[in-house]
Amino acid sequence: xxxxxxxxxxxxxxxxxxxxxxxxxxxxxxxxxxxxxxxxxxxxxxxxxxxxxxxxxxxxxxxxxxxxxxxxxxxxxxxxxxxxxxxxxxxxxxxxxxxxxxxxxxxxxxxxxxxxxxxxxxxxxxxxxxxxxxxxxxxxxxxxxxxxxxxxxxxxxxxxxxxxxxxxxxxxxxxxxxxxxxxxxxxxxxxxxxxxxxxxxxxxxxxxxxxxxxxxxxxxxxxxxxxxxxxxxxxxxxxxxxxxxxxxxxxxxxxxxxxxxxxxxxxxxxxxxxxxxxxxxxxxxxxxxxxxxxxxxxxxxxxxxxxxxxxxxxxxxxxxxxxxxxxxxxxxx
Numbered sequence: 605x606x607x608x609x610x611x612x613x614x615x616x617x618x619x620x621x622x623x624x625x626x627x628x629x630x631x632x633x634x635x636x637x638x639x640x641x642x643x644x645x646x647x648x649x650x651x652x653x654x655x656x657x658x659x660x661x662x663x664x665x666x667x668x669x670x671x672x673x674x675x676x677x678x679x680x681x682x683x684x685x686x687x688x689x690x691x692x693x694x695x696x697x698x699x700x701x702x703x704x705x706x707x708x709x710x711x712x713x714x715x716x717x718x719x720x721x722x723x724x725x726x727x728x729x730x731x732x733x734x735x736x737x738x739x740x741x742x743x744x745x746x747x748x749x750x751x752x753x754x755x756x757x758x759x760x761x762x763x764x765x766x767x768x769x770x771x772x773x774x775x776x777x778x779x780x781x782x783x784x785x786x787x788x789x790x791x792x793x794x795x796x797x798x799x800x801x802x803x804x805x806x807x808x809x810x811x812x813x814x815x816x817x818x819x820x821x822x823x824x825x826x827x828x829x830x831x832x833x834x835x836x837x838x839x840x841x842x843x844x845x846x847x848x849x850x851x852x853x854x855x856x857x858x859x860x861x862x863x864x865x866x867x868x869x870x871x872x873x874x875x876x877x878x879x880x881x882x883x884x885x886x887x888x889x890x891x892x893x894x895x896x897x898x899x900x901x902x903x904x905x906x907x908x909x910x911x912x913x914x915x916x917x918x919x920x921x922x923x924x925x926x927x928x929x930x931x932x933x934x935x936x937x
Contacts, residue, residue, distance in 0.1 A: 608638055610730075613686065613737050618643050618678040622670070627693075627730045629723040634694065636730055639687040641673045646683025647840045650735035651833060652799060653688065653744045655712045657695035661816035662744025665829030683842045686738065691731055694723060712743075715802045732802060740840065741803045741810040742773060744829060747817030752876040752913045755828065756781040756927070758812040760804040761857060769809035771855070771937035776839055776848050777813055777832030781907065782855045783927055817876065818913050856932025860903045864921035865889060868897050870912065872923070878908045880926065887923070905930050 606623030619642050624635035642648075651669075653662040666689040673685065690696045692711050709724045717728030735741055747753040757774035759767060761784050774782055803810035813832065816825035838845040864870060872887040880886055880902040887900040903926070910925040 605635075610733050613640070613734050615642075616645065620673070620678050625730055625734065627726050628719075629694075629726055634723075634727065636691070636693055636727065637689055638734065639670045639673065639689070640684065641676070641678055641681060642684035643678045643681040644683075646681075647739045647842060648684045648686065648737065649740045649742070649837065649840060649842060650686040650738040651688070651742045651744065652691050652731065652735065654690040654692050654696055655743065655799070656710075656745065656748050657690075657692040658749045658819035659744070659746040659816065660819065660821040661746050661825035662813070662829050663689045663696075664821050664826045665744070665833060668826070668830050669833060680844075681837075681842050683739075683840065685837065685842060686735065688731065688734070691727070693727065712798045712800075715797045715799055731799070735799070736802075736806060736808075738808055740769070740773065740836075741799065741808055742833070742836065743799050743810065743812045745812055745814050746825065747814075747819070747876075747910070747913070749819035750912055751910055752817040753814050753910045754781070754877045754907065755779045755815045755825075756783060756909055757814070757853075758783045758785055758800060760800065760810070761785060762804045763807075766804050766807070766809045768937065770804075770811045771853060771935060772839060772850075773809065773836050774811045774813070775851055775853055775937040776835035777815075778828060779813075780854055781909070781927060781929075782853050783859055783909075784855050784857045785859070814909075850936050852934040852936045854929070854932055855935045856928045858904070858906075858928035858931050859909070860906070860924075860926045860928075861922055862900060862903070862924040862926070864912075864923050865898045865900070868892065869894075870923060872911050874908055874911065876908055876911050879906070879929065880908060881905050900924070902926060904928055 608623045622639040627634040714728040717725040759770040837843040866889045868889045874886045882905045884902045889898045906926045906929045909927045912923040
């Protein structure tokens with residue numbers, strides 16, 4: 605497979621290529637897979653999959669798009685589409701969820717990265733060198749091996765013009781809930797340096813799109829990503845077709861993240877996409893003999909957007925996310 609030089613991502617002439625960007629890790633050379641198709645001048649869209657290596661449905665949708673683009677000529681598109689099917693090239697082959705097996709860090713907490721940092725930081729640096737040339741960025745996520753989630757989007761609260769453009773991309777997917785956040789800094793990740801954080805800081809509209817759960821690559825979620833991505837490309841004018849009709853989305857900045865209060869056996873009494881009321885008993889922690897150590901109550905009324913689907917301790921001990929369904933507004937995008 606062809607080695608790709610970073611300078612190609614700053615070229616403007618029509619082209620189509622696929623291959624690997626080499627990332628010099630601490631003890632080896634890694635290969636970051638990249639596909640680029642570029643036609644007449646127009647918007648550049650970058651799509652990144654599998655930052656968390658067991659979030660597989662987005663990757664499978666990207667691979668399906670690559671197959672489509674292989675059969676197309678560059679003259680059939682306006683602008684360009686840059687696809688990174690697997691960002692977490694160290695963890696993906698090993699099914700290592702959330703964090704890197706090299707250094708225990710999270711790729712999506714490592715941007716902008718560093719060419720001389722640890723392995724994960726070097727991967728993040730290479731990705732940002734590539735997608736930082738974009739006009740739009742979509743970051744595809746889902747339920748890792750220990751998570752069950754709903755289909756929703758996350759966008760940045762920043763500038764109004766970026767917010768609207770990000771919402772327009774999110775509306776191309778069959779979702780109805782959007783979390784308008786400060787890219788995690790408002791709910792427990794004070795050092796959150798995600799791709800979603802980097803993009804608006806550099807004036808690039810972006811969105812995280814979530815679908816799938818428990819590390820399973822189900823066909824419905826693959827189709828959801830695939831069709832949504834094609835809708836985005838049509839709406840941006842990259843592909844020909846009928847643009848999706850603008851529609852209202854429920855947008856809220858309010859979310860509660862609940863961390864495990866104790867070690868032990870975690871049992872959830874609710875699932876993802878379930879509506880809960882403030883104060884409702886939603887789970888408990890018991891010791892290994894079944895004695896209740898702590899009970900977990902919903903801190904707000906809303907929809908459970910994430911629930912930990914395993915009983916062991918996970919990264920950050922995050923066991924629930926509950927998105928507010930009372931405080932927010934419908935915004936047409």
